[in-house]
Amino acid sequence: MRTCPVPLLLTRGKPWEGAPPVAAALDVSGADSPELARTILVAANDISQICGGSLEVVYASRFEAAPPDAPQAARTLLASRAAAADVHARDVHVVIGDPVTAIPEFVARHSYEILVLGALTHGHPMTALLGTLTGRVIETVGCDLLLVRASPEAAAAELSAA
Numbered sequence: 001m002r003t004c005p006v007p008l009l010l011t012r013g014k015p016w017e018g019a020p021p022v023a024a025a026l027d028v029s030g031a032d033s034p035e036l037a038r039t040i041l042v043a044a045n046d047i048s049q050i051c052g053g054s055l056e057v058v059y060a061s062r063f064e065a066a067p068p069d070a071p072q073a074a075r076t077l078l079a080s081r082a083a084a085a086d087v088h089a090r091d092v093h094v095v096i097g098d099p100v101t102a103i104p105e106f107v108a109r110h111s112y113e114i115l116v117l118g119a120l121t122h123g124h125p126m127t128a129l130l131g132t133l134t135g136r137v138i139e140t141v142g143c144d145l146l147l148v149r150a151s152p153e154a155a156a157a158e159l160s161a162a
Contacts, residue, residue, distance in 0.1 A: 007043050008119070010138065010145045020113030022048040022055045024089070025103055027118070027133075028077045029061060034084075036118045036150040041085040043148045044116035053113070056091045057082055058106060060099040071096060099133055104140040112143050119147040 024044035026037045041057070048055040057078050063070050071094045078092045095102045107115055117134050138145060 005149075007146055007148045010147065012142065012144055016051065016053075016113045016144075018052070020048075020051050020053040021111060022051075022053050022114045022116065023107060023110070023112040024055060024057050024087075024116045025118075025137075026057060026059050026078060026081060027099075028059050028074050028081065032118055033150060034081065036148075037081045038085045039148050039150050040116050040118050041082055041087045043146060044114075045085070045087040047114060047116070047146060054090045055087065056093060056110070056112075057087075057089045058093045058095060058103065060095040060097060060102040060106065062098055063096055100136045100140070103137050104142070107141050107143055114144045114146055115141055116146040116148065119149050 022044050024040050026032065026040060028037070044055055044057075047053075059074050059078055061070075061074065067073075075092055075094045078094070082089050082092065093106070095106050097105075103115075115137075117137065119134055134147070
């Protein structure tokens, strides 16, 4: 999975509804690059349009020790990332809670058919394949997943800039 150059669809083996609801999960805390966020949004938008579905954008965080306006600031940033990618989501959600449990619970409550996530690599067995949060969400979410990575050129540019 780590070296797959194209988006990777992991399915649970059940058919989608006629117009599947799609969620794009972004991390606007600074851990994900704007290029990865854009790639996630474009892939989610493409699959929702191709399937005639709807798209919503989701971010989850505990917001511990964060200023009171942090959830609204995250919502504004999500909306601006979507607009910058020319993606018009039906809704933007900021979920308060541990992303590992909050995202699967939120996805189940909203009956999303597809969750689009960034596939990151950080260095240990499952983490090296996907990234800590992504790997743990894959194990607990009940819908299909589309894993995307930023383009190799963008990843190389980010590494050289760091």
